[in-house]
Amino acid sequence: MLEFLIPLTLACLAAYWYFTWNRCLPPGPTGLPLVGVAPWLAVKRRDHYFTELAKQYGDIFTVRVGFFYIVVLNSAEAIKEAFARNEHIAGRGLCAFTKFLSDGKGIASAEGVRHREQRRYCLRVLRDFGFGRINFEGTIIEEAGRLADSIRADGSARPIRIDGRLSQAIANVIGRIVYGRRFEYNSAELRRMVSALHELNSAPGGVLLLNTTSLLDPLADWLGVGKLKAARDGIRDLLEPIVAEHQADLDELDEDGLTDFLYAYLAEQKRHRSLPDADIWDDRQMMEVLIDLMVAGSDTTRSTLVWAINLLSGSQPVQEAVRQELASVVGDARPPSTSDLPRLPRLDAVIQEVLRISALVPTAVPHCCTSDTELRGCQLPLGTMVMANTHCLTRDADVFANPDQFDPFGHFLTVGDEGSGQLQVVNKDKILPFSYGRRSCIGESLARMEICLFLSYLLPRFRFELPPGVTDADTVGSGALFNTCRQKEFVFRPIKAL
Numbered sequence: 001m002l003e004f005l006i007p008l009t010l011a012c013l014a015a016y017w018y019f020t021w022n023r024c025l026p027p028g029p030t031g032l033p034l035v036g037v038a039p040w041l042a043v044k045r046r047d048h049y050f051t052e053l054a055k056q057y058g059d060i061f062t063v064r065v066g067f068f069y070i071v072v073l074n075s076a077e078a079i080k081e082a083f084a085r086n087e088h089i090a091g092r093g094l095c096a097f098t099k100f101l102s103d104g105k106g107i108a109s110a111e112g113v114r115h116r117e118q119r120r121y122c123l124r125v126l127r128d129f130g131f132g133r134i135n136f137e138g139t140i141i142e143e144a145g146r147l148a149d150s151i152r153a154d155g156s157a158r159p160i161r162i163d164g165r166l167s168q169a170i171a172n173v174i175g176r177i178v179y180g181r182r183f184e185y186n187s188a189e190l191r192r193m194v195s196a197l198h199e200l201n202s203a204p205g206g207v208l209l210l211n212t213t214s215l216l217d218p219l220a221d222w223l224g225v226g227k228l229k230a231a232r233d234g235i236r237d238l239l240e241p242i243v244a245e246h247q248a249d250l251d252e253l254d255e256d257g258l259t260d261f262l263y264a265y266l267a268e269q270k271r272h273r274s275l276p277d278a279d280i281w282d283d284r285q286m287m288e289v290l291i292d293l294m295v296a297g298s299d300t301t302r303s304t305l306v307w308a309i310n311l312l313s314g315s316q317p318v319q320e321a322v323r324q325e326l327a328s329v330v331g332d333a334r335p336p337s338t339s340d341l342p343r344l345p346r347l348d349a350v351i352q353e354v355l356r357i358s359a360l361v362p363t364a365v366p367h368c369c370t371s372d373t374e375l376r377g378c379q380l381p382l383g384t385m386v387m388a389n390t391h392c393l394t395r396d397a398d399v400f401a402n403p404d405q406f407d408p409f410g411h412f413l414t415v416g417d418e419g420s421g422q423l424q425v426v427n428k429d430k431i432l433p434f435s436y437g438r439r440s441c442i443g444e445s446l447a448r449m450e451i452c453l454f455l456s457y458l459l460p461r462f463r464f465e466l467p468p469g470v471t472d473a474d475t476v477g478s479g480a481l482f483n484t485c486r487q488k489e490f491v492f493r494p495i496k497a498l
């Protein structure tokens with residue numbers, strides 16, 4: 001009897017899900033019974049698979065993984081429509097991070113009023129500090145200088161692995177901004193911080209399965225959540241004494257003394273203690289915000305810089321053209337500044353092209369519908385997952401003539417009109433590396449500043465080269481969540497001692 005009842009119940013459940021949920025969603029591949037497209041996702045890279053499907057199904061389609069539906073957006077217009085104009089597609093849902101790591105606090109996995117308020121506040125502080133009390137540019141240049149010293153100390157002949165050193169430099173930049181402190185390279189604290197940040201940024205595939213069903217929750221630790229919890233606890237352990245010191249100082253400080261994000265946050269938290277929204281400013285929320293900023297602001301920028309060094313190493317003419325541009329606009333007498341960028345179109349085009357080729361977060365971070373909603377005439381039920389396949393935009397041959405090649409000047413530069421002969425950067429809005437709208441990256445300006453300043457500092461000092469025996473730069477990368485560059489070793493040939 002049971003052998004008959006179990007399959008019958010499963011079949012009824014499957015039919016129910018299929019006919020109720022799938023009815024109004026955008027059309028997409030049928031996949032296999034029960035498992036949907038899971039077998040394809042298991043053997044192909046998610047972004048590449050979605051980009052293939054977009055050729056058949058267009059701007060917006062749905063895939064099914066088991067009983068779980070994912071709506072995939074494949075054009076800038078569709079992404080903007082869903083993420084900026086529709087307030088109901090701005091949730092995160094019960095993703096593994098919310099359920100097991102942050103309890104829905106912080107920014108990246110928070111929702112509703114908590115998310116809106118905290119995001120607004122963090123953006124304001126990052127913006128104010130960027131132009132005011134914390135000298136972002138000075139901090140970045142100082143860290144780039146220490147990185148250059150460490151490269152020089154290794155001599156010029158042999159290839160060196162750059163990702164570990166860059167991780168330390170970038171963790172120090174974000175650490176200085178968030179809690180006002182840097183650690184010495186290779187110190188125990190910095191190594192612990194960097195390895196915990198890296199762990200959290202490389203969630204194993206099993207963790208993603210937890211986003212699709214609560215049935216697997218009892219297996220969470222085994223699927224990889226255990227390691228992520230340990231990494232998050234590790235960062236918390238490092239931050240707790242720093243928070244305690246900041247708290248002890250707070251009463252002594254006036255507005256001008258709030259010289260890092262943590263001081264500013266603590267002052268704001270104190271202000272909210274007597275207000276009705278005090279519960280969204282509690283200590284756990286503060287800690288999760290700090291951790292979110294550290295996690296989201298570290299491996300992303302580090303990986304983009306590795307991509308930049310790799311792509312420039314594979315194209316000496318481009319590298320030389322940017323170096324000459326820097327020499328004529330910035331020169332040797334002062335450090336570079338982001339205010340130079342409008343007069344550095346070649347560098348600007350290289351930064352765009354690095355963001356395009358790397359497509360670092362190729363399907364962004366999944367969004368979730370917080371209520372039933374409509375998108376392009378389709379009905380999306382509460383809880384539907386919506387993904388932006390930004391990889392698809394970066395490979396659009398109608399915009400980028402050679403989508404798989406590194407061609408910054410061909411793809412992003414044009415000669416200005418009226419015979420001025422001036423170079424102009426175009427197509428910037430054709431890729432969305434930081435996503436778009438209500439949940440777009442809050443660190444975009446900082447990340448762009450770091451990429452611009454690290455490159456403008458290092459390029460006049462070193463010629464980047466691929467190691468002997470490697471003929472081509474990596475243009476594909478690996479990883480579905482983060483597309484990291486596979487080439488990590490480079491030769492840094494000193495040009496001059498500045």
Ligand code: HEM
Pocket residue numbers: 083107108109119292293296297298300301304360361364365366367433434435436438439440441442443444446447
């Ligand atoms: C090249 C470097 C970076 C890239 C490519 C990048 C990309 C992204 C993407 C694609 C998202 C998801 C947006 C969405 O859900 O639609 C995101 C979210 C986020 N990023 Fe970045 N990011 C970078 C650097 C940074 C930095 C430096 C910080 C910190 C200052 C940061 C903080 C965040 C936060 C807090 C979120 C969550 C926003 C929210 O849920 O409202 N990111 N980022």
